[in-house]
Amino acid sequence: MSENLPKIGVLGLGFLGKTLLREHAFSPDSWGTWRESRVAGLALAQHCFDWDNPESFHQLPNDNAVLVLTIPPVEKNLEDEALRLQAWGAWMQQNRPQQQRLIYISTTGVYSWQERLWNEDMPLSPDAPSGQLRLKTEQVLCEFFKVQVLRPGGIYGPGRNLVERLKVGKGIPATPGLTHRIHVCDLAGIVVWLVQHPEGPGCVNAVDQEARPSWEVAEWLVQHHPKLTPEMLPERPESLSPGNVPKRRIDNQRLLREMRYELRFPTFREGLRPH
Ligand SMILES: NC(=O)c1ccc[n+]([C@@H]2O[C@H](COP(=O)([O-])OP(=O)(O)OC[C@H]3O[C@@H](n4cnc5c(N)ncnc54)[C@H](OP(=O)(O)O)[C@@H]3O)[C@@H](O)[C@H]2O)c1
Incomplete structure (x- = not known):
């Protein structure tokens, strides 16, 4: 049975990496990497790997994951990161020649804040340095691997979401404008889809059906979530009032129409509903 399961190697067992390996079946010789501490309760192999330290590259298994x-x-x-990525890519080609496919988790931050509907094929010029770094990463990785890029919006899910923030009195993220989101379980499901479809799109936006400013989501939550009350809502800064919201939108038609991916959590309402 497991012969037909895909073999993957997850670089970085964070929120997404853990969800991916916990919720989906992969070949038993799949693996993941940790940097500071091993992840408890994972059946698959884990290797200590620091992307910033060339000496640790040898920790990566030499296989066809x-x-x-x-x-x-x-x-x-930007230049330092490009050089670092080129050095890693060259090392991988030389020393891990079978690892040719790579799914890169980028971000919708590669799209600028210009008010329009952004799809995957548009020329990009990110506003923020973080977006520029991500775009450069996408580009350099393509020199060395057969890359499929996933561009997620804000990743939320169990243990990392607005309900948790409100419960402990943390502020609402001060991002102006519409926030596009994706539930971590859906993001993991989209990764699996890409693993199974090497001929699939080279780039796909991973955002759900309803982008809303974080403040609107928080206002909805204090009305509808049994563990929250309206008093838990901090005061909204003037700069984030509804009239000031930029209307940049990220297109998800490739995900929903072309790939026919069915979201388990189409909006934050399903994703943040108490279980
Ligand atoms: N959170 C969002 O809303 C959002 C939105 C769009 C895109 N993204 C991006 O999507 C990706 C997946 O998100 P996520 O929520 O799963 O991120 P995450 O929980 O922060 O996981 C990232 C993983 O990378 C590891 N890591 C960081 N620097 C490393 C290094 N130099 N060498 C080796 N490992 C290193 C971290 O290890 P440690 O635990 O040791 O630090 C962690 O396991 C990330 O690149 C994230 O930036 C996130």
Whole structure:
């Protein structure tokens, strides 16, 4: 049976990496990497790996796993990061030649804040340095691997979401404008879809059906979530009043129409509903 299961190697067992390996079946010789501490309760092999330290590259198994790269950029400077990525890519080609496929978890931050509907095929010029770093990463990785890029919106799910923030009195993220989201279980499901479809799209936006400013979601939550009350809502800063919301939108038609991916949590309402 397991002969037909895909073999993956997850670089970075964070929120997404753990969800992916916990919720989906992979070949038993699949693996993941940790940096500071091993992940408890995972049946698959784990290797200690620091992307910032070339000496640790040897820790990666020499096999034909499909790589899923969840680690964010290391350097702050664009040129430094490009050089670092080129050195890693060249090392991988030389020393891990069978690992040719890589699914890269990027971000919708590669799209600028210009008010329009952004799809995967548009030319990009990110506003923020973080978006520029991500775009550069996408581009450099393509020089060394057969890459499929996933661009998620804000990733939320069990233990990391607005309900938890409100419960402990943390502020609402001060992102101006519409926030596009994706539940971590859906994101993991989309990764699996890409692993199973090497001929699938080279780039796909991973956002759900209803982008809303975080403040609107918080206002909805204090009305509808049994563990929250309206008093838990912090005061909304003037700069984030509804009239000031930029209307950048991220297109998800490739995900929903072309790939026919069915979201388990189409909006934050399903995703944040208490179980
Ligand atoms: N959170 C969001 O809303 C959002 C939105 C769009 C895109 N993204 C991006 O999507 C990706 C997956 O998200 P996530 O929520 O799963 O992220 P996450 O929980 O922060 O996981 C990232 C993983 O990368 C590891 N890592 C970081 N730097 C490393 C290094 N130099 N060498 C080796 N491992 C390293 C982390 O290990 P440690 O635990 O040791 O730090 C962690 O296991 C990330 O790149 C994230 O930036 C996130």
